[in-house]
Amino acid sequence: MTAIVLWSCYVIFRNKSKPGIMKYWGFRTDNFNKVGKSILPFGGLSLIIFIGIGIYEDTINITWHLIPILILYPIWGIIQQFLLIALTVGNLQDLNNSSFQRGFMVILSASLFGLIHYPYGWLILGTFILAIFYGLIYLKERNIYVLGIFHGWLAGLFFYTVVDRDPFIETFGKLLHVTK
Numbered sequence: 001m002t003a004i005v006l007w008s009c010y011v012i013f014r015n016k017s018k019p020g021i022m023k024y025w026g027f028r029t030d031n032f033n034k035v036g037k038s039i040l041p042f043g044g045l046s047l048i049i050f051i052g053i054g055i056y057e058d059t060i061n062i063t064w065h066l067i068p069i070l071i072l073y074p075i076w077g078i079i080q081q082f083l084l085i086a087l088t089v090g091n092l093q094d095l096n097n098s099s100f101q102r103g104f105m106v107i108l109s110a111s112l113f114g115l116i117h118y119p120y121g122w123l124i125l126g127t128f129i130l131a132i133f134y135g136l137i138y139l140k141e142r143n144i145y146v147l148g149i150f151h152g153w154l155a156g157l158f159f160y161t162v163v164d165r166d167p168f169i170e171t172f173g174k175l176l177h178v179t180k
Helices: 002-017 021-025 032-057 066-094 102-116 121-141 144-161 167-176
Strands: none
Touching (some): 066 144
């Protein structure tokens, strides 16, 4: 909760002190369709791979819990894309006299994103690959909404097909007295 309050204060302060920063960070809709169309093939291929891994590993566990996750998780995806992609890749790109190469910035942020998901091997690999692709898209298009929504959808599907986890139960189970 403290992190949410602090980051919210940061966003509000930066928005007031530097008008236009929200759009610059990628909170924009003017290129929503263009970015959506550019990542749609990646999303489709990812889903095919998820299902293939799930069948091979016998980890497919689709339940009605997927529906609220596909609705709610994109919100968390937008937050994650802002914190990792916009602030990490965006700030590295914006450093004055930056000697960072585009590839280095993307690999660095992808590595950080993967490590955040330690010790879950499939999540480390999946988020690393996702962050490489999203980092490249972000540097070109800067749209956090599309990246966050797709992040939420792909992550939800990944949990129920590859890693055999139920984020609905993990998040809301005790609160709603729901079990697997």
